[in-house]
Amino acid sequence: MVQIRSTPTISLQLTPMRIPEAVPSAGFSFANQENIDEISSTGLLLHPGEPSELVVQIKNLTQRNLQLELMVEGDFPSEWCWIGGTEGREIRPGGQMDAVLYFQIPNTYFENQEAIAPEKQEQLRLNFTNCQVVACIDRGSDREQIQEADFNLYIRPWSAYMDFLPVLYREVDFIGRFMKIFEQAYQPVIDSYAVMWANLDPLTAPRALLPFLAHWVGWPVESIWNLPQQRRLIRRAVEIYRWRGTRKGLRLYLHLYTGLPLDENLPNETDKHISITEPFGENFVIGDAQIGEAVLGGGQAFHFVVRLRPDRINSISEQLVRRIIDQEKPAFCTYELFIDNPL
Template identity: 50%
Template sequence: MSSQILHLQLTSMQLPNAIQTSAVGKGADDFSQIALSSQTTVRAGCDLVVHPPEPSEIVLQLENLGSRMLRLNVRVEGNFPAEWCRIGMEGYELAPRSRMDVVLYFQLPADFFETPALVAGQSLVLDYHSRIHVNYTEEGTGRQLVETAGLNLYVRPRSLYPKFLPAVYREVDFIGRFLKIFEQAFEPSVQTLDVFWAYLDPMTAPQTLLPFLAHWVAWPVDRRWTIERQRYLIRSAVELYRWRGTRRGLRLYIHLYTDLPLDEHVTREVDKHICIEEIRGEGFVLGNTRLGEDAMIGGGRPYHFIVRLRPQRPNQVDEQLVRHIIEQEKPAFCTYELYVDS
């Protein structure tokens, strides 16, 4: 009689490419001893494959074939942790001659294959079996009935290599799991080659690779700076070499170490946070020089420049470090003065 009241239909949103024959039979045997009422009807089972941590779904379609309202309660019993499954229902009442879809969401932990909780001498369980129970009560008569359906849950790692095989080999579950061993061994190297450009960029390279990249461009690694600052310096090393000995190169060098703005949009040199002024003069030219104003007899400093820094916050500029930078970058015949505004 129950089959004429509530009809069940299971639809898996992701079917396995291959199912072990023994696993399918085991799903019904494990739960054949579950105590059910005399009005219980056992429906056909369903298979679902889950790739941790990707979610998978099964749609349970319920159809009320009777003439009375039914109050529903859906539960899943199986040999897997209860937190793996969530049930989404549109409501708990099903009107006569109407349908309702119940969605079963399955999602496993991302570290399922990395940190399995195994007892000594026990292998990792990949095939799980359960039953879906739909308990419902007829309004008016108060009869309580149960409909059940079997469910086989197969946990498999996401594999790339079987898709390169002919279809006849993809139907064997063991071949897919066997190829996964080689995939885990070789795929990291393949992925590394696909993004090899990121390993050569100081902004995206792993931290352990930064000393090699710094040595590659002959850049000394200063442990006083953060990893982010070292990345910027290594990336800009070639440009600093290109402009070495010029005002632009010195300004860029100081900018990278102090984080002071370059102020490229500022026209006047004296208004910039990193101000580098060159002291120019034509020397003593008869007929064009005025003594005491634009001429000096003895004691002059040709090729002299003045560096003036305007910090934006306290302790932003290390004066000793800036002097070391200037001594390293300026031409040997030049002299300079350094002022750090407070």
């Protein structure tokens, strides 16, 4: 038998971690008495897909230990809520226990086709007002008692547009739901502007936009390049133009095609994966030169050697490399090409 006493055994205090900013169920007219009574109780705001919490503080008002069991009742689906944060079930005399009610509703709550179907008689609910936290004290004994605390759940779509309205309009719940209609209509356009930079970057732009971006920088789109190579070359085309005819420009172009590292940290040119050297020997030095060994000018003029060291066999097309060198080098220069494939 459950005993009901005039003097409460415990005190129940509910603290919502997210409260509704607007007046629930209020439109452009003043809230009636029913709405005022509804707002006076504890209200918890829920957004689809976002967790929300209701803290329950239980204090023992007696001078004896109490065995406590918490339950949540309401006309909402039971899978929306679970209880956590409790430290045991016993409260010492004058002690306090805190529990947390975790709420989360599905992401597609407002897109539920069963709720918005024309043949469905029941409308999609936004307010759940028959909710209670039930505390059972000394359950199963002759001192068993039950104490309840009421709370309401308000399900609302989150709208960023409310931040642009004066506080007076934000206090009306209907305004928030009305603005959400415009947000859902215009937000895709706003999101597309937010990522417009990705459409203008050759590394992330859709494939159909690559010829347009290549035309911007005057870069020819050819079938000899695969898609990743085309993206890299278009992105750095202006840099290639700037350094054309130099060792740096040729190495950059070969790097973008072959994927070999630039090895800018290596001071010795011959140790790099893309090595470009000029075969100059020692010039004629009086006192050190011997007849038959001195070379005037130090070597072949306007001549350089390109040596590539790929990590995989036959991963580089020699014909394409020669085409790149012929395009980038000064017209009066000659060169030799060596591709050192790994054994």
